[in-house]
Amino acid sequence: xxxxxxxxxxxxxEWIRREDDGSLTVGITDYAQDQLGDVVFVEVRPVxxxxxxGDMIAEVESTKSVAEVYSxxxxxxxxxxxxxxxxxxxxxSDPYGDGWFAGIAVDGEIDDSGWLSxxxxxxxxx
Amino acid sequence: MTQRSxxxxxxxxxxxxxxxxxxxxxxxxxxxxxxxxxxxRNHVGWFDVSHLGRFTCRGAGAVPxxxxxxxxxxxxxxxxxxxxxxxxxxxxxxxxxxLIWRWEDDEFWVLPNAANHDMVLAAxxxxxxxxxxxxxxxxxxIAVQGPKGPETLAEIVxxxxxxxxxxxxxIDGDEIAMAGTGYTGERGGELVVPLSRAxxxxxxxxxxxxxPCGLAARDTLRLEAGLPLWGQxxxxxxxxxxAGLGFAVDWDHDFVGKxxxxxxxxxxxxxxxxxxxxxxxxxxxxxxxMRTPDxxxxxxxxxxxxxxxxxxxxxxxLSPIHHRDEIEIEIRGRWVPARRASPPFHR
Numbered sequence: 001x002x003x004x005x006x007x008x009x010x011x012x013x014e015w016i017r018r019e020d021d022g023s024l025t026v027g028i029t030d031y032a033q034d035q036l037g038d039v040v041f042v043e044v045r046p047v048x049x050x051x052x053x054g055d056m057i058a059e060v061e062s063t064k065s066v067a068e069v070y071s072x073x074x075x076x077x078x079x080x081x082x083x084x085x086x087x088x089x090x091x092x093s094d095p096y097g098d099g100w101f102a103g104i105a106v107d108g109e110i111d112d113s114g115w116l117s118x119x120x121x122x123x124x125x126x
Numbered sequence: 127m128t129q130r131s132x133x134x135x136x137x138x139x140x141x142x143x144x145x146x147x148x149x150x151x152x153x154x155x156x157x158x159x160x161x162x163x164x165x166x167r168n169h170v171g172w173f174d175v176s177h178l179g180r181f182t183c184r185g186a187g188a189v190p191x192x193x194x195x196x197x198x199x200x201x202x203x204x205x206x207x208x209x210x211x212x213x214x215x216x217x218x219x220x221x222x223x224x225l226i227w228r229w230e231d232d233e234f235w236v237l238p239n240a241a242n243h244d245m246v247l248a249a250x251x252x253x254x255x256x257x258x259x260x261x262x263x264x265x266x267x268i269a270v271q272g273p274k275g276p277e278t279l280a281e282i283v284x285x286x287x288x289x290x291x292x293x294x295x296x297i298d299g300d301e302i303a304m305a306g307t308g309y310t311g312e313r314g315g316e317l318v319v320p321l322s323r324a325x326x327x328x329x330x331x332x333x334x335x336x337x338p339c340g341l342a343a344r345d346t347l348r349l350e351a352g353l354p355l356w357g358q359x360x361x362x363x364x365x366x367x368x369a370g371l372g373f374a375v376d377w378d379h380d381f382v383g384k385x386x387x388x389x390x391x392x393x394x395x396x397x398x399x400x401x402x403x404x405x406x407x408x409x410x411x412x413x414x415x416m417r418t419p420d421x422x423x424x425x426x427x428x429x430x431x432x433x434x435x436x437x438x439x440x441x442x443x444l445s446p447i448h449h450r451d452e453i454e455i456e457i458r459g460r461w462v463p464a465r466r467a468s469p470p471f472h473r
Contacts, residue, residue, distance in 0.1 A: 037155065037158075037159055037342065038158050038160045040160075040409065040431040041407060041408065041409055041431070041438075043407065043408075059458075061408070061409040061431075063159045063160070063342060063346055063430055063431060064159075064342060066409065066411070066458075089160075092158070
């Protein structure tokens with residue numbers, strides 16, 4: 001299972017990348033896409049949507065089940081990966097790259113107390 | 127206790143993921159489900175279906191027993207042929223949907239769903255003048271499905287069954303039994319193979335290019351073909367008439383549940399199973415509510431994406447007062463438009 005050293009993680013199997021401009025990019029992990037199986041449909045909430053930590057920002061449907069993706073912080077959805085509308089399989093083929101879900105502009109200080117380091121996330125998935 | 131297919135190690139070597147189905151730990155997928163699905167539609171795939179029920183029923187009591195217990199009429203089934211039938215309760219509800227393979231006048235194979243094998247076997251064995259033999263401990267069952275299914279079977283075992291026909295072949299003293307049946311809507315057949323030959327048949331199938339496929343692809347394939355799954359689309363609360371499977375009911379003989387079905391036939395159906403195609407994004411799943419603009423209501427029993435048409439499809443029971451093709455499915459709080467559609471969805 002691929003776990004990237006330069007990312008942080010949640011217990012709900014999202015990955016988080018801190019961008020230079022202070023925003024966060026969010027996706028689901030290699031473990032999550034593998035558990036879901038073939039992703040056939042992704043719906044991300046629209047740009048400008050205000051979110052609080054734990055709010056659903058996307059739904060992911062696979063041939064097997066449906067999963068929800070949650071915002072790791074309070075903020076506003078800055079941009080969404082429009083390519084997932086036509087190519088949901090990017091979530092399977094490149095979960096940490098072209099399969100990203102959304103960028104989030106953080107509202108105030110980041111509360112990362114519930115986030116996991118790569119090592120902690122690895123422990124979670126083993 | 128969970129059982130494993132005799133082919134478990136072989137599947138493991140092919141990279142299978144496993145799932146529990148009807149008390150059996152079976153491959154759910156090897157790689158991508160969509161690739162397995164498309165392989166069966168465009169080429170050929172093979173499935174280990176050793177979990178499926180199968181037993182022999184022989185003897186002078188075989189015809190009267192199978193005729194009384196099941197809705198289709200075995201008297202009309204010729205030796206060398208198979209048919210689809212139902213075991214019903216007194217209310218006409220579906221206890222199991224199954225296949226009968228007829229070999230001789232008094233020799234049949236009965237193939238229930240995995241989860242109903244013991245129940246159906248016990249019911250048949252309890253009737254007079256029949257001998258039953260459980261085939262599950264001594265055989266594996268493999269489905270070979272796809273447009274290239276017949277030629278693949280010919281290459282591996284030296285012959286292919288006709289559609290709904292049965293045949294037995296001898297390979298170096300091992301008997302391979304086949305029927306021209308399946309659960310995908312494609313050509314090919316299902317093989318019952320003695321354990322001693324199980325691995326070699328599976329290996330040969332893979333080596334000639336038949337793609338190993340798991341239960342997940344089997345489910346999307348059967349849904350796309352409009353074939354119902356017992357436990358979802360069929361159950362003891364619904365009758366074959368409500369499910370639109372009247373072809374599996376023969377009125378020219380007496381069987382358990384017939385009186386209830388006659389009443390239902392004469393008085394009209396309170397609901398029936400309809401297929402639909404989603405007109406918007408989303409995936410309908412088992413248990414989601416359905417409704418129509420003219421007030422009909424129902425519940426989705428099966429739904430998924432159709433890999434061949436790239437739209438979501440499904441089926442569910444709907445009260446019969448609707449007159450138009452518009453249906454709506456409630457997907458997690460949102461009513462999504464759909465249109466009634468007749469399976470197979472992909473053709």
